[in-house]
Every structure is written in C-alpha cells, then in structure tokens.
Amino acid sequence: METIKVARPSDGVMLITLDRPKALNALSKALLIEVASALEDAEADNAIRCVVLTGDERAFSAGADIKEMPEGGIPMWAEAGRLKAWKSIERFPKPLIAAVNGYALGGGCELILLCDIVIAGETARFGFPEVKIAAFPGDGGTQRLPRLIGKFRAMMMILTGDFIDAATAHDWGLAVEVTPAGRTVERALEIAGTIAQNSPVATQMAKAEVLMSFEKPLDESLSMERQMLLWQTEDHDEGIAAFIEKRKPRYTGR
Ligand code: CO8
Numbered sequence: 001m002e003t004i005k006v007a008r009p010s011d012g013v014m015l016i017t018l019d020r021p022k023a024l025n026a027l028s029k030a031l032l033i034e035v036a037s038a039l040e041d042a043e044a045d046n047a048i049r050c051v052v053l054t055g056d057e058r059a060f061s062a063g064a065d066i067k068e069m070p071e072g073g074i075p076m077w078a079e080a081g082r083l084k085a086w087k088s089i090e091r092f093p094k095p096l097i098a099a100v101n102g103y104a105l106g107g108g109c110e111l112i113l114l115c116d117i118v119i120a121g122e123t124a125r126f127g128f129p130e131v132k133i134a135a136f137p138g139d140g141g142t143q144r145l146p147r148l149i150g151k152f153r154a155m156m157m158i159l160t161g162d163f164i165d166a167a168t169a170h171d172w173g174l175a176v177e178v179t180p181a182g183r184t185v186e187r188a189l190e191i192a193g194t195i196a197q198n199s200p201v202a203t204q205m206a207k208a209e210v211l212m213s214f215e216k217p218l219d220e221s222l223s224m225e226r227q228m229l230l231w232q233t234e235d236h237d238e239g240i241a242a243f244i245e246k247r248k249p250r251y252t253g254r
Pocket of ligand 1: 024026034062064065067077094103104106131139
C-alpha cells in the first residue's frame with residue numbers, strides 16, 4: 001500500500017490511516033482504491049470485527065484530489081475503478097469508525113458519511129467546499145448529508161462551502177463525541193475494542209438494519225427487521241448461555 005497504512009492494534013480491530021500528508025490526505029484514485037481494498041481484506045478476514053479509519057493531525061482528508069482533475073476531466077468522475085471503490089466502501093458490512101482530526105472536506109467528508117460512528121478531535125473542521133471550485137458533493141454528499149443533519153444545515157454547508165468546527169459538528173449530529181486531538185484515535189480504538197467483543201454476526205445484522213432505515217420505506221424495513229430477528233444464530237445461543245452461566249461469551253460469528 002502506498003497511500004494508506006494498515007495496522008491491527010488489538011484483537012479484532014483494523015486501523016486504516018490515510019497517508020498522503022503532503023496533499024492533506026486528498027482522495028486520489030489510488031488512495032480510494034487502496035482504502036476499498038483494505039476494507040475488502042477486513043471483510044474477508046473473520047478475525048476482524050471492526051475497522052477504524054483516520055488521517056493525521058492536520059487532515060482526515062481534504063477531499064477529492066484537485067490536482068488529478070485537469071488531466072482526468074469530467075470522465076474521471078464516472079471512471080469504473082473510482083466508482084467501484086466508493087461502492088465497495090459503501091457496502092462494507094462490518095462496523096466502521098471515523099477518527100477525525102483537522103480538515104474533513106468534500107470527498108473526505110463524504111467518506112465520513114459512509115462510516116457508522118464518528119469521533120472528532122477538537123481541531124476537526126468539516127466542510128463541503130466543492131462550490132468554491134464550481135463543483136458539488138457528487139459522491140453521495142448531496143443525498144446523505146441532509147438525511148443526517150437536515151435540509152437547512154446541509155444547504156448551509158453545501159451552498160456556502162464554509163467549514164464547521166468540531167463542537168458544531170457534534171451539535172448537528174455529524175460526530176458523536178469530541179475528544180482532545182491527541183485522544184481521538186485512542187477513543188475510536190476503545191469503541192472498536194468494545195464492538196469487537198460483541199458477536200460479529202449480530203453487529204453486522206444490526207448495522208445492516210440501521211442502514212435500511214435510510215433506504216427503505218418504514219413498513220418494508222420493519223418487516224425485514226422482523227425477518228432478521230427470526231434468523232437464529234449460534235452466537236445468539238452462546239450469548240444467552242453465557243449470560244445464564246455468568247461468564248464471558250465466546251463468539252464465533254456463526
Ligand atoms: N487536492 C489536492 N491537493 C490538495 C487538496 C486537494 N483537495 N487540498 C490540499 N492540497 C494540497 C495543497 O495543494 C498543498 O500542496 P502543495 O504544498 O504542493 O502546494 C498541500 O495540500 C497543503 O495545502 P495548503 O497549502 O492549501 O494548506 P492550507 O493549510 O493553507 O489550507 C485547506 C488547507 C483549507 C484545506 C486548503 O488546502 C484547501 O482549501 N484545499 C482544498 C479543499 C477542497 O476544495 N476540497 C474539495 C475538493 S472537491 C471534492 O472533494 C469532491 C468533488 C466532487 C465533484 C463531483 C462532480 C460530479
């Protein structure tokens with residue numbers, strides 16, 4: 001990997017660090033493909049139960065790589081490898097946590113919108129500055145942002161291109177917790193460690209069910225939730241047995 005670093009800091013947890021510091025971790029096509037590929041590895045590996053995605057202290061990511069744009073032109077946005085990478089990140093079935101310090105802009109913020117939990121450092125700045133280069137958030141931002149923070153706040157961010165700070169992001173529901181900058185990744189890893197102790201089959205079902213609430217009409221998603229509830233698993237039997245026997249469960253993901 002040339003544009004990301006991948007580590008396994010604790011049992012069941014993968015940490016992906018965007019690593020193009022000189023370009024503020026801008027999402028070059030190569031970087032997007034490497035993130036997607038690391039997530040595909042995480043999906044295939046039964047030992048991985050949760051992934052944390054982060055950048056560095058200056059930037060989570062400053063968005064799509066503006067310097068690739070003159071050469072790529074309009075066809076670059078519809079290029080198959082790029083779209084496939086976004087799709088594969090969107091479909092990642094295991095819990096995905098963003099630990100955000102510094103700038104999270106444009107495509108960088110769209111990447112965060114695909115995460116399941118967002119922890120922001122006090123220095124984090126979120127924004128959609130695409131309008132300033134006569135573009136718009138075309139990798140999901142115009143659709144996902146208003147669903148998360150409401151129409152007026154989304155319009156404010158997308159139409160002005162102005163950034164919001166970590167406290168405002170927290171207030172608007174774009175981040176669940178704000179930490180001192182030096183503790184953001186550590187806190188995200190703590191949460192990942194907690195998730196990793198739960199049954200992977202249950203956490204993946206729960207993620208899929210919550211995401212359904214954004215995608216399907218309520219009557220449809222409620223009946224799918226009911227179908228999932230009826231889906232008996234070995235982990236569920238194990239969870240109940242462990243509770244009754246007053247011991248820690250040993251989950252296998254079956
Ligand atoms: N792409 C490429 N390089 C970047 C990017 C970027 N998005 N952002 C920063 N860099 C580079 C800078 O060019 C600079 O490189 P160099 O040292 O070689 O000159 C280096 O990173 C450091 O940046 P700055 O010197 O600018 O650092 P500052 O602290 O002065 O400013 C900012 C930081 C405010 C973050 C500033 O860099 C900035 O405004 N960056 C651009 C942010 C932006 O506009 N992001 C959105 C990009 S568009 C997008 O994400 C999706 C478009 C989808 C369109 C779909 C249409 C269908």
